Amino acid sequence: MKLLRVGASGAEKPALLDPEMALRDLSQIVRDFDEETLSPAGLQKLAAIDWKNLPKVQGTPRIGPCVPRPLNFVGIGANYKDHVAEAGIPIPDEPLVFLKAAGSHCGPNDDIRLPRGSTKTDWEAELALVIGSKAQCVSEEAALDHVAGYFVCNDLSERAFQNERGGSMIKGKGCDTFGPVGPWLVTKDEVADPQSLGVWLEVDGVRRQSGNTEQMIFGVRKLISHVSHFFTLFPGDIISTGTPGGVAMGMKPKPMYLEAGQTVRLGVEGLGEQTHRVVQG
Incomplete structure (x- = not known):
């Protein structure tokens, strides 16, 4: 999977880049790429989703940092x-x-x-x-x-x-x-x-x-x-x-x-x- 965050600085939402290079909205599935989502179980859950059922991200939003600000x-x-x-x-x-x-x-x-x-x-x-x-x-x-x-x-x-x-x-x-x-x-x-x-x-x-x-x-x-x-x-x-x-x-x-x-x-x-x-x- 290719995971990214889109939107204005400080207000990014999680998204997925599908095999057709379109952005798909993940914000109704996960809050962000946080501890729960990045865990083996969290990534396995995301991988099981049929990306064709995810709504497309409209327009050309800013691409933010692909993970939230880290502790280290x-x-x-x-x-x-x-x-x-x-x-x-x-x-x-x-x-x-x-x-x-x-x-x-x-x-x-x-x-x-x-x-x-x-x-x-x-x-x-x-x-x-x-x-x-x-x-x-x-x-x-x-x-x-x-x-x-x-x-x-x-x-x-x-x-x-x-x-x-x-x-x-x-x-x-x-x-x-x-x-x-x-x-x-x-x-x-x-x-x-x-x-x-x-x-x-x-x-x-x-x-x-x-x-x-x-x-x-x-x-x-x-x-x-x-x-x-x-x-x-x-x-x-x-x-x-x-x-x-x-x-x-x-x-x-x-x-x-x-x-x-x-x-x-x-x-x-x-x-x-x-x-x-x-x-x-």
Whole structure:
């Protein structure tokens, strides 16, 4: 299934993208993609519905973030060898974990707002996942049992805030609009192998990132298990799994960071695309 949320910011309603690429209203079936809906039993209930009997969503509403704002929006840094190389840092011995602030969470086509004082806002196309059942100290073997589905994330980063303002990752990772997710959540039964998905990003039509999740240093199973040994992951929590090479920070001879007026497009194979205008916040 491809699940999404449509409507004005803060008033999104649950919907389904049917096999004919039409939007179907789920608001009479579930309240939202909350703990109950994202659970194995909840997704099984949705899968049993005949989508032809669901009313179509009228018009062309805004697509919001594919899951409600999570308790924990987890990011993973330095998780592709080519990205580590371009950053000039050693390959980590274990996953580099950080959290993104609540205000970073937004829709897949919402504007990217450059924060005041920003000079080095960067892009990061990533595979993300949402937790469907509570994960606490889970094994790598059982890790995927806790996944509800996968989607696209742009883990935007203000590099000056991140690296030059006291060494706190969240300063550069948690800015408003710096975590667009979606357009839709693809349930895990439709993703045969999360370690074999193409990841790409363009700025003003120029391809900047082209990678594949098979290039991850730490795979999805490892990431879920690792994070769950430090804090509990709750249903609805997001893990964004890191970005391949091709970010602005690594450009030679001079980085070309995002500027107001630009357009960013990105996607993950089988999970849809995002398109954003860059505006001054």
